[in-house]
Amino acid sequence: MSRIKDLQKNLFGGTTSNARQFGMIFTLVAIVVLFQILTDGLTLRSDNLIALFQQNSYILILAIGMLMVIVAGHIDLSVGSVAAFAGILVAKSMADWSLPWPVAILFGLAIGAIIGAWQGFWVAYIGVPAFIVTLAGMLLFRGGNQYIGNANTIPVPEGFREIGSGFLPEFGPNTGYNNATLLLGLAAAVAVVWREIQARKTRRAMDADPAPMWISILRMAIMVGVIAFAALRFASGRVGTSFPISGIILLVLVIAYSFYTRNTAGGRHIYAVGGNSRAAELSGVKLKRVNFFVMMNMSVLAALAGMIFVARSAASGPQDGNGWELDAIAAVFIGGAAVSGGIGTISGSIVGGLVMAVLNNGLQLMGVGTDRVQIIKGLVLLLAVAIDVYNKSQGRFSIIGSLMRPFRRDDSAPPASPPDAEREPAKAAVSG
């Protein structure tokens, strides 16, 4: 029993709120294995994995921003429209003013920042609920997209397409793999091991109990195994394809934002505001600034997602961004965020997004039509959140958590409250 307890407590981060995240990772693995069998091995084939990342990177990028918005207790319905609006402006800027594409990307991010400042202003300083502000934004920027583009499809130049459909370059000796992807995998593996050693050192220096040795090793072995597997898969695609550029952008963002939300004061303030905004304000959190920041940040990420989609589609069209907000919100909630705010992690949202992505992809590979795919995705979203809500109302967090109840009696603090999470920094972002 104590070994199981150790495993549960330590394998993927410490607190009980992580039990749910653990459950989601488990679900993801189960879905991948299920489809791997059902599609005769197509799911984990390198070309499919590459396509899966390319197709979903923009939704996952949105999920990062959406997680922060939802944790702060808001919602953003405008992301699809903002993405489309930024996309058409960027496409136009390159077609009509012949901006070089790197400048156009900066221009797109600036548009995102301006739109975000607009929405953040209404939410934070005027106090209009984010639901209303972004509902208005959804109409406003969708209309803007149609107005500017005349509802036409506008192609973008080759260089720009790289951010959506490009791959790591080929170089070096012919190893039968893409060398750049192998190096990336190696770097990731080294980082995981180094992090684990650092974490143990820190805990020892703080006189805390480090996780049992065998757990550390097991965790590292699993992570390195997954990384090695993924790196080899991504490196062995058709010549010319490898780990997608959009995947790199996603990875960088996941790592940066995970660090920000977990390890910095600014990031913890978002949780504090979402948990109890009055209390947070009284303890010195600048409420308005936090709200302004999360809304603005969301629009910048939406602009980025829009540009990546345009790059991948080789053109900006009038239907870009339709329904994206729903995919992003679904990813965040499946990933364990609370509807009332204050709870949720970046890595959880990414896992939630991947669950939806793999489900979508697997069903498509099986030739299930979009009508049924939508039905299934809807049910999965409802079930995932329902199980969570039900378990909470029963005073336990998950089936695994319920097994642990006898050992939790001394946990007097509410399990997932921000200060608790801060005291005990979670140790591993599993999917980041």
Next chain:
Amino acid sequence: MRKFFGTSVVAVSAAAMLALAGCGSGRDGDSDSGGEAAKGFAANSLIGVALPAKTSENWVLAGDLFTNGLKEAGFQADVQYAGASTTVADQQAQITAMTTKGAKVIVIGATDAAQLSTQVAAAHAAGAKVIAYDRLITNTPDLDYYVAFDNFKVGQLQGQALLDGMKAKKPNGPYNIELFSGSPDDNNAGVFFNGAMDVLKPEIDKGNVVVASGQKDVKQTAIQGWKAEGAQARMDQLLTSTYGNKELDGVLSPNDTLARAILTSVKGAGKPIPVVTGQDSEVESVKSIVAGEQYMTINKDTRNLVKETINMVKALQAGDKPQVNDTESYNNGSKVVDTFLLPPVAVTKANAAEAYANDPKLAPLTK
């Protein structure tokens, strides 16, 4: 610490080895993309068909015909529709999934003609032939064939029928008309409109036909996404703004779905029914034509189009060059695409029985 480090190195490398072993070795190379040599492919290969959202009966019918026709020809068929709201992204994912599954030919009815080049390129690189069905895919050098009805001709037939219909009702002009066109992201919408204007423009210039609202530009007449509610809303607005005390004689509508929406709007406003054109021979519109409401539609028999497409697939399977009849007019921005064009037929109440004689679904409606 030392011991920890040692054990962990062993465990980690063991995990890495395990992952490596599960991976097979290296790249598949390009053994698959040797299809250029016109060798054909196995007779039971997978053929992918990616169609737009099920917003019109025609696409549903086409999907059924592809499923059955390809099966009859001995292929495995994977027929997919895009979702209702996330159309472009869905279709991109579907085409990629078909490529992954190793489809030898991918037939695409594009939702957005210009946003599929990445996926078409990937399919082509994997050795699949790509056929654009009904809608030309633009901005890609990797499209192999295009099969469609002659859409400029469709527009001309619509324009001519509109003039004929109005003349039959009221021998002398000037006639007041309004113009509608299809979704601007559909490459065909502009072609229909230009075809119709090819016939109508001389009459408009003569003053014999008047676009009373003044909205003659394709940007003003376009209905995004071919949505019925869009056409109905635009017609409602035109009726209030322009036809308070004027008579509306005719409406150029690019397809049946929009034509019925326009008729609904006119009837709702309590105005006399104008001559309205259409296209696609949808069941409700054929009923409407027989009942004397909608004036005309175009019969682009989906059966023939699907049959022609499947013939192309069969030719590719045998390693032959598929039959085409136009190698000049369809430039998609990157290359001139080899095209097979089928002739459309205009249908009014007068020739409906004859035109639909072979159609099991529509023939009973005309009796």
